[in-house]
Amino acid sequence: MKIVIASDSYKGSLSAWQVGTIAQRAIRKVFPEAEVEIVPMADGGEGTMETIVQAASGSLIDLTATGPLGEVTAARYGVLRTHTNTPTARDEQGVSHTAIIEVANIAGLTMVPEVVRNPEQTTTYGVGEVMLHALNQGCRKFIVGLGGSATNDGGMGLLQALGAVFRDASGNPVPPVGGALSAVTSVELDFIDARVWDCDIRVASDVDNPLCGDSGSSVVFGPQKGATPDQVKRLEAGLVNYAARIEAVTEKPLQNTPGAGAAGGLGFAFLLLNAELAPGAKLVGDAVGLEEKVRGADFVLTGEGQSDFQTLFGKVPYYVAQVAAKHGAKAILVSGGLGRGVESLYDHFVSLHSIVTRPMTLQEAMEDAETQLSFTVENIARLLNAR
Template identity: 50%
Template sequence: MKVVVALDSYKGSLTAVETCNIVAQAVSEAIPEVEVIKVPMADGGEGTLSALVQASDGFKVPLKILGPLLQPVDTYYGVLGDNKTVVIEAASIVGLTMIEESQRDVMRASTYGMGQTLKSALDDGYQKFIFALGGSVTNDGGFGFLQALGAKFHNASGRELEPIGASLPEISSIDLIELDKRLSDCEIHVASDVDNPLCGKHGASAVFGTQKGATKEMITFLDNGLANYASLLETALDKTLQNNPGAGAAGGLGFALMAVGGRVQSGARLVANATSLGDQLEGADYVITGEGRTDEQTQFGKVPVVVAQMAHEHGVKPILLSGSLDGHLESLQSHFVGLYSIISRPMTTFEAMSNASSLLHFAARNLATLLR
């Protein structure tokens, strides 16, 4: 028997690598003769870099850059096992969790460090990139990202502006003459699980601003600022991008990446392709997938459904094993041969998250006994 283990992280408790290791161990204990293949998964959010590096036997490259509040931070980018593809993750460079909630300031947050990281990878000779955009604390439209790569943003008096959200309405002119010429030779894939435009009621500020600490007044300010910035950048590029699906990802960083040739894709599907999940499913009997919380949103391109779709394409039976199951999940039943939660008795969310490792192991081993 061959079983593929392809879980996402249990956010706040276990990384994707950890969930896959635990389930693989439990399955092996229950069925000693089984062949288990681990493929850690992600959808473009926190953990995507580690999942891809682990699955491809790649490595991380440490570097020092400016973080989300333009403070010095130690971070890294990932290189996949092909030694050609670099993964740059917003959550580890301009991440929400990098700043204490009381210190978050969406008006001063910047994607400058994302541009520094790309420039460092370009200096190291890489030309193929995967950007994972989930989990950012920024809302500058990628203004900082572009400035770090050589673009110039000036106000009406000709002063170059600080690359933060608060500066967006002041932008009067954009000069792309010094934008890094190497970008034209790059292949840029953008992993995102959101399809929001840059501006408006469905845009970056309106939909995601509150979770980054923005008040209603700030949201209006930032949305107007992004509209000003986008109009000027589109004129400079002679392109229309701000209404493209995914332009509003990571506070508008998706828009800036499109401006330099990036192509937004389903994060889960991109990760599945990068980890060769399809090849790993060949000849398998079952695939076990899951996430921290499965609810009605899971059907919209989240990791478990993408894994299930690929499993069906290869004649493999998919099983869902998530931290919790919530809501009306009838629509998911057609994707899986079974839907399971690791919760074995009544308990608080805190208790479940604190004991996620042992709960997952117990549930996975019990499940595996049914597969013998």
């Protein structure tokens, strides 16, 4: 029997790798001879970088960069090294270097204390600095997870760090923050590091919002990042001005592209850099070789912290279930909890399980997640064994 464990993390409790190892031990209590493979998964948000690096045996690079409030902060990115025949993407030894960047640990909302959250004052400048560092290390492929940003600067900070120049009516450089977007009157993109245009940039985003409008980044996500109603109006006006100035120069109508509004408009900036925006779970799955590892499996166990009707909106378990079905494997869902509308998942999973085995608070469930998960997975294995 072959079983693949391809779970997202149980956020705040267990990493994707921990979920996999706990479930693997529990399965082997019942099926000691079974082939049980762990394929940790993520969706582009927090934990994406470490998940991919660990699954693909990559390495982590530590550095300092500009944080969301303009402060110098510790940052890191991952590097994967693979052999390739593509001349533009390899070094002298024929090795391709892929950088894994997670916006959440460079310009993330959790990096900003709640009492000072203000997307008019936050920046993506550090994301550009990390890209430059990776370029200097020989990376020409990038996988970027956009989830969890604190920003609404349209990616102006990113572009400035890469060399772009934005000026106001007096000819002065515009600060790389969301509140300065309305001041932009001229855009100079010719100074962007030339190496960027030779890169393969893939961006993980499950957001299909445009940059501006009622479903744009300011209106939909600004309040979640601390914006007041008045600030939302100013941020929206700033993005409208900023996008119009850029599109006048590039003649590329990008602001209405699905995903342009991701991460406070950072998606728009990456589209400008010719990046490909893709669903986070699929992008991570491709990076860790999910399809190849699922091929030949009898069962695929997947899960997340909480599953409900929203799981069908591109979340990790839904994507894993699709891959399992494609290769004839049966998908089993094991999550921290099951919520509203979860019965809609029966079309994609043979069974749905919450690891909570008795009445308890959320805090108790999170603290006891390892024991609860192990018990639940062992019970599932015993049921399989009784077929």
